[in-house]
Amino acid sequence: MITFIRKNKKAVLLTVLIVLNFCLAAWGDDAATTATSGDQKNTIEIKDFMFSPQTLTVKAGDKIIWINHDDEPHTVVSVGKKFQKSSALDTDQVFTITAGAPGTYEYFCSVHPKMTGTIVVEQ
Amino acid sequence: MKDHNHILHNVDSDGIDRRGFLKCMAWAGTGVLWTVSGGVLISKTLAEIAKAGASLPAASDLSFLQISDSHIGFNKEANKDVAETLKIALDRINAMPVQPSFLIHTGDITQLSKPEEFDTFDEVLKSCRTKDVFYVPGEHDVLNDGGKLYRERYLKSVNAKGSGWYSFNKNGVHFIGLVNVLELQAGGLGQLGDEQLEWLEADVKGLGADTPMVVFAHIPLWTVYPQWGWGTSDSERALQFLKRFGSVTVLNGHIHQVLQKVDGNVTFHTAMSTAFPQPAPGTAPSPGPMKVPAEKLRSMLGLTSVQYKQGNSALAVVDSNLS
Numbered sequence: 514m515i516t517f518i519r520k521n522k523k524a525v526l527l528t529v530l531i532v533l534n535f536c537l538a539a540w541g542d543d544a545a546t547t548a549t550s551g552d553q554k555n556t557i558e559i560k561d562f563m564f565s566p567q568t569l570t571v572k573a574g575d576k577i578i579w580i581n582h583d584d585e586p587h588t589v590v591s592v593g594k595k596f597q598k599s600s601a602l603d604t605d606q607v608f609t610i611t612a613g614a615p616g617t618y619e620y621f622c623s624v625h626p627k628m629t630g631t632i633v634v635e636q
Numbered sequence: 637m638k639d640h641n642h643i644l645h646n647v648d649s650d651g652i653d654r655r656g657f658l659k660c661m662a663w664a665g666t667g668v669l670w671t672v673s674g675g676v677l678i679s680k681t682l683a684e685i686a687k688a689g690a691s692l693p694a695a696s697d698l699s700f701l702q703i704s705d706s707h708i709g710f711n712k713e714a715n716k717d718v719a720e721t722l723k724i725a726l727d728r729i730n731a732m733p734v735q736p737s738f739l740i741h742t743g744d745i746t747q748l749s750k751p752e753e754f755d756t757f758d759e760v761l762k763s764c765r766t767k768d769v770f771y772v773p774g775e776h777d778v779l780n781d782g783g784k785l786y787r788e789r790y791l792k793s794v795n796a797k798g799s800g801w802y803s804f805n806k807n808g809v810h811f812i813g814l815v816n817v818l819e820l821q822a823g824g825l826g827q828l829g830d831e832q833l834e835w836l837e838a839d840v841k842g843l844g845a846d847t848p849m850v851v852f853a854h855i856p857l858w859t860v861y862p863q864w865g866w867g868t869s870d871s872e873r874a875l876q877f878l879k880r881f882g883s884v885t886v887l888n889g890h891i892h893q894v895l896q897k898v899d900g901n902v903t904f905h906t907a908m909s910t911a912f913p914q915p916a917p918g919t920a921p922s923p924g925p926m927k928v929p930a931e932k933l934r935s936m937l938g939l940t941s942v943q944y945k946q947g948n949s950a951l952a953v954v955d956s957n958l959s
Binding site: 561562563583584585586588590592600601603604619620621623624625626627629 | 712713714747748749775776779780820821822823824825862863864865921922923924925
């Protein structure tokens with residue numbers, strides 16, 4: 514599974530990063546040049562209408578990656594608009610952000626709001 | 637029509653007994669005709685109609701078609717050519733001896749709200765002989781712009797308010813198109829919102845209780861399966877405004893399968909998709925597109941015909957698949 518993600522990630526990231534606009538208010542936006550060196554452990558997989566892991570703990574400045582494995586589009590939207598939302602992610606598309614200020618950030622899929630997740634950012 | 641298809645015990649005076657209701661539920665998905673004749677609810681499958689050589693209800697005052705969940709742009713295993721299956725559905729409408737007065741599309745026109753997907757839908761729709769279409773948006777139609785593009789394209793012929801809700805009258809029937817796919821809250825279901833509910837209350841206020849009502853929206857206005865988000869959090873408030881009416885028909889999409897529920901004078905009905913089926917509630921890990929053998933696909937796609945005859949208390953709702 515890990516190998517699969519790594520293989521896919523490089524190809525997908527390059528195409529998707531061009532399409533998606535990440536401009537974060539409190540959080541740093543991503544850069545294509547550093548995308549492929551993203552931390553493997555900070556990948557959130559979207560499968561069967563669930564974010565996995567549901568809670569992810571990262572350090573400030575870490576890159577966080579969501580990848581959609583479903584045949585259904587999903588989004589990543591911050592509760593309270595604390596970071597920039599993703600566009601609709603189609604199958605195999607990726608959304609990447611860089612964690613900003615320490616704190617707990619709830620997010621959900623605005624298409625299927627039953628899907629929720631949490632990012633905990635530590636110093 | 638055999639006797640066992642007639643109402644035997646109508647304890648609620650709602651024209652439906654438990655046995656009759658269960659029979660209708662069992663037929664849902666294979667095509668079922670509901671009609672009211674002399675106050676007795678009769679139902680029969682389309683197959684039975686075909687066998688008996690009978691036709692669909694004769695002259696009615698109003699007939700319209702519901703199509704739903706076209707998902708133009710979807711190209712995965714479950715159905716790689718959703719434009720083609722939409723076209724087949726439209727061909728079925730074109731083949732009807734009497735064209736319906738209009739179509740209702742209950743949302744998810746597109747898969748990803750892309751302009752080119754809306755373009756393809758509009759192009760395919762040109763082949764339909766029935767030209768008037770009334771829309772409500774699905775969540776797939778409002779993905780990135782809050783529904784701006786959808787509203788620009790599909791609300792030209794109606795007097796839409798707020799994020800796109802409206803009502804109109806046809807042949808004495810009052811139609812209400814509602815929007816329940818916008819500004820959804822984390823962890824929640826579909827949502828109408830205060831502004832739309834206030835509008836609805838005012839919209840129906842002056843209408844007589846004998847006015848037949850048809851309410852259509854994308855996500856079911858009854859709680860089908862909350863674990864999958866198949867419901868609308870504030871639909872009960874909407875139904876409060878409607879419960880004084882003698883006949884309310886609620887038409888929804890979103891769940892890509894036929895389900896019906898009767899609650900007092902309100903009949904809830906969900907339509908098949910023209911694109912791909914979804915699993916029955918709770919029968920799969922997620923509500924994602926259901927992959928079925930190619931030869932089975934069209935039997936799980938379809939459209940819904942609704943007929944209204946003045947003086948009858950209920951509308952006849954008929955589902956037919958594309959096989």
